[in-house]
Each structure stands twice: as C-alpha cells, then as structure tokens.
Amino acid sequence: MSLDGFIAGPNDSPELPLGEGGERLFEWYSSGETEYELPGTDMVFKISPQSADLLREVERTMGAFVTGRRTFDIANGWGGRPPLGVPTFVVTHTVPEEWAGEGSPFTFVTDGVEGAVEQAKRAAGDRGVAVGAASIAQQCIEAGLLDEIHVNLVPVLLGGGVRLFEHLGTAPIRLEGPRVVEAPGVTHLTFHVVKEG
Numbered sequence: 169m170s171l172d173g174f175i176a177g178p179n180d181s182p183e184l185p186l187g188e189g190g191e192r193l194f195e196w197y198s199s200g201e202t203e204y205e206l207p208g209t210d211m212v213f214k215i216s217p218q219s220a221d222l223l224r225e226v227e228r229t230m231g232a233f234v235t236g237r238r239t240f241d242i243a244n245g246w247g248g249r250p251p252l253g254v255p256t257f258v259v260t261h262t263v264p265e266e267w268a269g270e271g272s273p274f275t276f277v278t279d280g281v282e283g284a285v286e287q288a289k290r291a292a293g294d295r296g297v298a299v300g301a302a303s304i305a306q307q308c309i310e311a312g313l314l315d316e317i318h319v320n321l322v323p324v325l326l327g328g329g330v331r332l333f334e335h336l337g338t339a340p341i342r343l344e345g346p347r348v349v350e351a352p353g354v355t356h357l358t359f360h361v362v363k364e365g
C-alpha cells in the first residue's frame with residue numbers, strides 16, 4: 169500500500185495490473201539479495217532477509233486465500249496457479265465456467281464474503297485464511313471477519329487509484345499494534361483487530 173492508502177494506481181487493467189504508477193508498490197519484491205520462491209507459482213522474488221522471513225511466516229500459517237473477482241480478472245487467474253498454491257476462493261456474482269470445475273484451484277463464491285470465508289476456513293484446516301483485494305477486505309472488516317490486518321507500506325504517494333480502506337462507515341474500528349518489520353523499500357505492519365462487545 170502507498171503511504172496515501174492505495175493498493176493500485178488509477179486505470180488498473182489486465183495490461184496494467186497495478187494501475188498507473190502502481191508498479192512502485194512491488195519494487196521491493198525485486199530489489200533485494202534473498203531469493204524467495206512463491207509457493208504454487210514459478211515466481212521468484214529477490215527481497216531482503218527481513219521480508220523473506222515474513223513471507224515464509226505467511227506461507228507457514230496460511231491455508232487458503234479469499235479474493236475478489238476484479239483481482240482475479242486483472243491477474244488473469246494467475247495463469248491457473250494462485251499465490252501460495254492454496255485453495256483460492258473468489259467472491260463474484262457470476263462464475264466463469266472456463267476456470268471452474270474439477271481440478272481447478274479456484275472456487276467461485278456467489279453468496280458474499282461470509283460464505284467465502286466459511287468455505288476457506290474449512291479448506292485451511294488448522295491454518296489461517298488470507299484475504300487479498302480491496303473491496304473484499306473492506307467487507308470482511310465491516311462483517312468483523314478479520315483478526316489481523318497486514319500492510320506492506322511502501323514509501324510512495326500515488327495520489328489516486330484503488331483505496332485499501334474505504335466504505336467502512338464511521339464507527340471506529342480499534343486496532344492493536346503494530347508489529348513492525350522494517351526492510352528496504354517497505355515497512356511491514358501487522359495490526360490486531362479488536363472485536364468490540
């Protein structure tokens with residue numbers, strides 16, 4: 169996320185997945201010395217040792233992934249190999265038949281974020297569920313479904329694009345933390361969501 173709160177710049181599309189200027193958000197993935205192979209994919213990042221430790225922790229603890237249809241479409245379904253190689257649940261209004269069916273790592277969920285998180289928790293077993301995509305994360309926050317918020321904060325101001333935090337109403341959502349891991353080009357922040365009542 170940029171310091172001004174955007175996870176993609178303006179005019180995102182499959183041709184420009186992070187929008188105009190948004191590629192800066194991912195520069196830290198290729199500017200370090202430590203190789204990190206993203207499980208389930210053929211992507212190899214070159215990152216700092218601190219960032220690599222953090223990504224290994226995510227890899228160990230996450231057993232399923234929930235995302236939104238725009239992220240899925242913009243990433244072209246990660247070519248059929250979603251990040252972390254875990255069962256991936258895509259919240260959408262319509263099922264793309266070409267990606268669904270037996271053997272697909274994707275389950276398309278048409279009854280909203282609660283249903284997606286419920287199915288993802290079952291698939292993850294004793295591991296956690298990662299949620300990645302702006303509108304889906306916002307709906308999960310609103311529904312009280314998130315336990316933690318992880319932000320990879322990048323020192324850039326994008327000025328516009330896709331905001332991570334909006335449409336959240338005005339009731340304050342209390343957070344504890346952050347746990348901070350400082351690394352070149354990115355600051356990793358982890359917040360615990362306080363469940364009221």
Ligand SMILES: NC(=O)c1ccc[n+]([C@@H]2O[C@H](COP(=O)([O-])OP(=O)(O)OC[C@H]3O[C@@H](n4cnc5c(N)ncnc54)[C@H](OP(=O)(O)O)[C@@H]3O)[C@@H](O)[C@H]2O)c1
Pocket residue numbers: 169175176180185186187193235236237238239240242259260261262277278279280281300301302303304305307330
């Ligand atoms: N910087 C990063 O690390 C990072 C990570 C992830 C994503 N991104 C960026 O974030 C952007 C995508 O985020 P986004 O918030 O625009 O979209 P999104 O959350 O990925 O997807 C939104 C879409 O999901 C479907 N949807 C959402 N809520 C639903 C519900 N309750 N029931 C049924 N369907 C529902 C709708 O699609 P349909 O109506 O078409 O089904 C909606 O248009 C992209 O630019 C992506 O590159 C950045």
